[in-house]
Amino acid sequence: MSIWEYANPKRFMQVSAAVLPWLSALALVTLVTGLVWGFFFTPDDFRMGATVKIIYIHVPAATMATGAWFMMLVASLVWLIRRHHVSALAAKAGAPVGMTMTLIGLFTGAVWGQPMWGTWWAWEPRLTSFLILFLFYLGYMALWEAVEDPDTAADLTSVLCIVGSVFAVLSRYAVLFWNRGLHQGASLSMDAEEHVSDIYAWPLWVSIIGFALLFVCLVLLRTRTEIRARRLRALQARERAA
């Protein structure tokens, strides 16, 4: 019994069908808990006022935006090395979710930046990096759409994802070099001095877990759709051939 057993599409469909309802419920409960806790039961920050409540969506969305790309990278590598179709389809399924998370991160950042920094948009390293990440998602999804043969598309997008990851990291450092910014330091870390206090940290962690669970649910759901779409395509091709 190894993890590769789940790479069998049939097995994946069985397990994901069994897991998905429970996981969705758990994701919903966690997400609602985190957001309600953060929104209604945390005090205002002495500097940022009520805008501090945006942290409960901004930070989790930003975390998942990069997390989604990382998941796509791993799935692409698995596809290129072990040729499991589920892996390639999971990478495809992750992209729109990651893109939405990036969009949420950018939007909440802009809305937050307006009262705090006095501007909607600053060409500031983190914001700029996320904008670039957004462009990477767009290109990746466009390539999936453009290539007709699913295996070719999976191969090409996997190569793009790997090369893109290298360039995304490069861009991150290039942008840091280009402009040092206004952005707050790390919100959550083990040792940093510039660290949000515990009243904010707990609901924030719950929100992050909620967003992560939501991400997993959506990827499972969308992967199931992709597997079905693939099977439908195969059946139709067989019918035409007959």
Next chain:
Amino acid sequence: MRALLLRDLRLAIRAGGGFGLSLAFFLIVTTLVPFGVGPEGGTLARIAPGILWLGALLSCLLSLDRIFALDREDGSLDLLATSPAPMEGVVAIKAAAHWLTTGLPLTFVAPALGLLLNLAPSGYGWLMLSLAIGTPALSLIGAFGAALTVGLKRGGLLLSLLVLPLYVPTLIYGAELARRGAEGLPVLTPLLMLAGITLGTAALLPFAAAAAIRVNLR
């Protein structure tokens, strides 16, 4: 290999090869900028390195889809794939040919256009140096993008969408090198980073591009 390089160069320079086109495009973009931002010399001088870099980058982009598309259409790409020369080498040669017919001429034309934009006198050398070091990376990244989209009927627009985000680090360091050079600031960091990007792409991207071409020819 040398035969391939010479063939590509000859094809590019021949009429309709698009050799002069990217230079003309570079000139037009540079001419249009003052119409957009106003003729005031100080402003132009300040943005000149960035505009020239951006113009060079877009001119490069213009001819990218020719790298593999024509060979794909007349079947010579299949011949190259079955020839004893490794695909990685073919990609590197084609990127080199692209650079020799776009990046290199752009580098030599850039100072003249810098004159139009009122570039500071100290900036010309750095501008040329940054373009000379940086444009090979643009050609190599472009060859990778062209390899990804070679099988597509209307790949041109998609190619831009894929390649432009990959150009970000090169553009940042290249324009920064030219700007700092013009303003007399220390230039070592962007210089080294730009050279590092070019060398890194030259070492690694031919492999990725060759893999993409093999997939597309399958």
Next chain:
Amino acid sequence: MVDLGKYTATVIGAYGVTIALLVILIWVSVARGRRMAARLQAQERRSQRNG
């Protein structure tokens, strides 16, 4: 309702757009999943009948 002071529009806007985007994403994913499942089922039935 909590008092958000002068930042009411900011905070509500951020939450509102986030929740709207998430709902759209979930909606699209679920709808496409259902549609694909239905189409696949129809196709499978047809394939079986035709042998």
